[in-house]
Amino acid sequence: MKRHLLSAADLSRDEAIAVLDTAEQIETSLQGREVKKLPTLRGRTVVNLFYEDSTRTRISFELAAKRLSADVLNFSAKGSSVSKGESLKDTALTLQAMGADAVVIRHNASGSPWQLASWIDGSVVNAGDGTHEHPTQALLDAFTMRKRAGRGVGDGLDGLKVTVVGDVLHSRVARSNVLLLRTLGAEVTLVAPPTLLPVGIETWPCAFGYDLDQALPDADVVMMLRVQRERMNASYFPTEREYARRYGLDAARAGSLAPQAIVMHPGPMNRGMEIAAEVADSARSTVVEQVANGVSVRMAVLYLLLGGAA
């Protein structure tokens, strides 16, 4: 694997499958263990550099690093030197001086992990940059899909039909998923109101449309994206009610899904808006599995980036 994981596009098919396979092996090796910990990254230091609140992603990375026995530092921008005006570059140089082997960065500015990678020697993992990418989310989503589809070690997602629904324009989850799922052989369709699809969408390696009802019966996987309510104020859509009616996955719509189809959501969910509670809590829903799988996949990523032995 390369030194950094900045974009889902960084991964070749073989590399992406290797991450999923490694996650699978890690899960297997931890099964039945009383102490869910591997000594693999003992002596290594992983820094979680979070400029944006994201408890679930930070905890997931923290747990992943700790289960690999790495030393973990959590650096939150709030209440730190950053809030006193320290620049990203100065922070990067500080982490470099402290000998961080890997920095997991979450930042509200698209592209910031690329800048960080140019300033430090250690590995950089993009844990979400602005409205750009979130590659480990895509990996955990792919891992979840592969399991639910009954596929195993060495397999990709060839032929799987994945429909991603909602605010694609502002979604790093969607961008990374389109790239990774395509690499793994899945067929992706994006569904959203035209205001929430990026300019140039027709050049993306996927299909797109505006009609959710048309897209659902064909899908093996439906991935609902979180819709932020402030988008309404910016006139991306008229009202929450209209959005829910046209693009929300309610029980009736879920009824049109194929029997084997699953429903995914990166969380946190707006129940009643993009997804109805009964769908979110149904057997089709993989929301909780995604969280659990996230730890295994992030362990695999850190393991492969840092090369195991200290």
Add this chain to the structure above:
Amino acid sequence: MTTTLIQQVHPLGGEAVDVLITDAVISQIAPSIDADADVVIDGTGLIGLPGLVDLHTHLREPGREDAETIETGSRAAALGGYTAVHAMANTDPVADTAGVVEQVYNTGREIGLVDVIPVGAVTVGLGGQQLAELGAMADSAARVRVFSDDGVCVSDPSLMRRALEYVKAFDGVIAQHAEEPRLTVGAQMNESELSGKLGLTGWPAVAEESIIARDCLLAEHVGSRLHICHLSTAGSVEIIRWAKSRGVNVTAEVTPHHLLLTEQLAETYDPIYKVNPPLRRAEDVDALRAALKDGTIDIVATDHAPHAAEDKQCEWSAARPGMLGLEQALSITIMTLSNEAGEVDWERVAAVTSTVAAQIGRLAEHGQGIVVGAPANITLLDPTASVVVSGTELASKSHNTPYEGLELPGRVKYTLLRGELTVKNGQAVR
């Protein structure tokens, strides 16, 4: 009485001549002049151009002297071949009163490397609400004729109409930063397929084009002079072409970077490439280059925008837009106005870098070229030399050049301001 003799120079690439300068004025031009001059310049192989005039420079003084001063900017300008630069109004305090523009003007005169001509703000504090005292600035010692809120657009159509009307009283021109602000909220780069991929909010071409179209119609309606700053899209070119065909009194500028660089550079997330308006598509660059050649675009203006390191070595979205340009503009203009055989249209180079800019700014002393009786504002260029750009070696106080490491054609060997050398053998005299 000081005399300077330039020997065997090629004015606009023509036949070699000797040029005698007496007391700041070109006094004689002949195939050979035998004069006992105080200063003799060997012009063999050099192209003689009228001293360059920039209609769009940011000198940052007053307010951000850590990024640039009138002195460092003047030195960069002289090295780029300029004898006059228009200093944009978005300083701190804003150049929106006679006092501030006189301060800038006088500081430039004291330094004496180029004529620093202040641009006056159109509205108080660039706020877009109330007209600044345009007449007081026009009547001041700085004799302001170009007014601009550059950095922000005069977006209120009624206020823009009034500004266009008002400056007619003193033959002024409104230089518009064409950007409909409601279409560029949070914008970070050109809106395109690439911005969608990079997750950076797009700055759509229509935000520029809609304002240009509106302002051309306003200028036509009130019969006033309008100048459009830093044209960046193929659509804008079409609108200017259309407006000129209607007889609208509009001129337009293009920057060196919009003639050379494309949005693809944003892929690096290096804020050195962040600029406003943003770098556009290759198709736009092609249209801009063609429009400069055919005269639709009147001038090259640098939009020289120095920024301190901390304002550029940060996240793309936090970085200030802008890049240096004074020292590279002539080279990039030459590249644009060369044909496939490498022959340069020197008359057009002189027009777009000097003559027309001087006319737009109503600078009688500049842009006249190498003719007897004209003030000796002259640039001598070695067209066979080239320069590899190094930010740290530039005269600007800031180093935010997008051309780092590029080899650019041509080198300014001498610049003369009213007969006095400001650049000698490629080096600033002060």
